[in-house]
Amino acid sequence: xxxxxxxxxxxxxxxxxxxxxxxxxxxxxxxxxxxxxxxxxxxxxxxxxxxxxxxxxxxxxxxxxxxxxxxxxxxxxxxxxxxxxxxxxxxxxxxxxxxxxxxxxxxxxxxxxxxxxxxxxxxxxxxxxxxxxxxxxxxxxxxxxxxxxxxxxxxxxxxxxxxxxxxxxxxxxxxxxxxxxxxxxxxxxxxxxxxxxxxxxxxxxxxxxxxxxxxxxxxxxxxxxxxxxxxxxxxxxxxxxxxxxxxxxxxxxxxxxxxxxxxxxxxxxxxxxxxxxxxxxxxxxxxxxxxxxxxxxxxxxxxxxxxxxxxxxxxxxxxxxxxxxxxxxxxx
Numbered sequence: 588x589x590x591x592x593x594x595x596x597x598x599x600x601x602x603x604x605x606x607x608x609x610x611x612x613x614x615x616x617x618x619x620x621x622x623x624x625x626x627x628x629x630x631x632x633x634x635x636x637x638x639x640x641x642x643x644x645x646x647x648x649x650x651x652x653x654x655x656x657x658x659x660x661x662x663x664x665x666x667x668x669x670x671x672x673x674x675x676x677x678x679x680x681x682x683x684x685x686x687x688x689x690x691x692x693x694x695x696x697x698x699x700x701x702x703x704x705x706x707x708x709x710x711x712x713x714x715x716x717x718x719x720x721x722x723x724x725x726x727x728x729x730x731x732x733x734x735x736x737x738x739x740x741x742x743x744x745x746x747x748x749x750x751x752x753x754x755x756x757x758x759x760x761x762x763x764x765x766x767x768x769x770x771x772x773x774x775x776x777x778x779x780x781x782x783x784x785x786x787x788x789x790x791x792x793x794x795x796x797x798x799x800x801x802x803x804x805x806x807x808x809x810x811x812x813x814x815x816x817x818x819x820x821x822x823x824x825x826x827x828x829x830x831x832x833x834x835x836x837x838x839x840x841x842x843x844x845x846x847x848x849x850x851x852x853x854x855x856x857x858x859x860x861x862x863x864x865x866x867x868x869x870x871x872x873x874x875x876x877x878x879x880x881x882x883x884x885x886x887x888x889x890x891x892x893x894x895x896x897x898x899x900x901x902x903x904x905x906x907x908x909x910x911x912x913x914x915x916x917x918x919x
Contacts, residue, residue: 612850612864613685623685628852631864636849639813639842642804649912650802653905654719654880654888656820657795663875666854666868671790680786686852688789689865690819693839694747696847700732703843704746707818707835718838719798719816725837746837748786749824787821787836794820796835797876801909803916810913814841814869841869878902 612632615623659668667689672682682691696702704725707718725746727739734740798816803809816838823834848865853873855862868874877899880888893901 612852613683613687615685617684628862631852631862632850634849634864636845636866637870640804640807640811642802642811643806646804646806647802648805649916650800651909652798652800652882653878653909655797655799655876655878657797657874657876659793659795661875663873667795667865667874668789668792669854672788674786674788686854686862688792689795689848690787690789690792692847692851692865693819693844694786697743697747698733700727701847702839704743705816705838705840706746707837716835718835719796719818721816721838721840744784744786748784749791791821792819793822794833796820796879797841798838801912803912810909812872817841817844878905881905 614632615628617623657664657667659665669688670683670686672680672688672691675681682695687695693702697704705718705721706723706725707716708723709715709717710723725739725742727733727736731739733743796818797814799812799814801810801812804811818835818838820833820835822830823832825831845866848869851865852862853865853868863871863873879890879902889898889901889905
């Protein structure tokens with residue numbers, strides 16, 4: 588029976604090619620009859636997602652909502668950051684054949700229509716940045732997707748891509764042809780080539796922001812946490828390419844992302860035979876993060892009343908208060 592099961596797995600996986608996915612994640616079967624390793628890695632790519640424990644409202648005796656940021660420059664967070672993806676000279680998307688960065692996983696399934704994107708701001712009024720409430724979904728037309736709905740494709744690119752610098756050389760100088768236009772008042776104006784458009788790659792993602800709820804469940808007698816939403820963050824640059832700050836690209840509903848993250852490997856620098864999934868990484872809290880906001884009467888961020896090192900101390904103070912809740916509950 589054991590040999591029969593192994594043969595079935597080999598037949599199921601053997602037809603894949605480099606970079607393909609089996610039920611979600613890459614596998615180490617690059618060609619027919621070839622296994623890149625001692626065994627076929629079928630556990631993570633094919634495992635089922637473990638559902639959250641059901642929680643009743645009456646059982647939650649304390650809760651606190653916090654917003655945290657995961658800095659990908661920190662060493663502990665590198666498994667989310669690497670390996671990098673890129674585009675070759677022909678415009679083909681090149682990805683690692685055995686494991687992907689978190690951005691590569693999310694981008695792949697956003698384009699495939701498996702994950703719904705929410706705008707970080709009101710698309711009709713850009714100064715309202717409350718996208719973490721998941722109020723502004725970006726959806727294609729009914730029955731269409733990224734590859735068939737041109738309007739949705741362009742809209743999605745505006746959240747996941749970037750425009751290059753404006754050209755200073757008119758088309759007439761580049762191609763030796765007259766490419767000017769005459770305005771209504773008789774003024775002649777040069778025509779410039781369109782700005783280059785490029786997808787944001789994994790190296791461009793510098794942070795991930797989390798919206799999560801910490802709560803004490805008296806039914807299970809545990810202090811637990813649930814991630815509600817996640818947002819990739821990149822540098823905000825001006826037309827000259829100078830960094831002017833950071834921006835939230837979009838928000839994703841994390842419980843939906845779990846169905847995708849459950850089947851992709853995360854690198855383990857201690858043991859190549861014990862790679863976990865991205866869902867396991869978030870569940871086990873195998874990352875470092877800093878609180879930048881908590882639920883408060885002013886609805887303000889930490890940076891509005893603390894700066895520099897004081898802001899870090901304030902974030903640690905909030906975290907310590909959460910950690911002591913369970914101890915305080917059981918103090919008589």
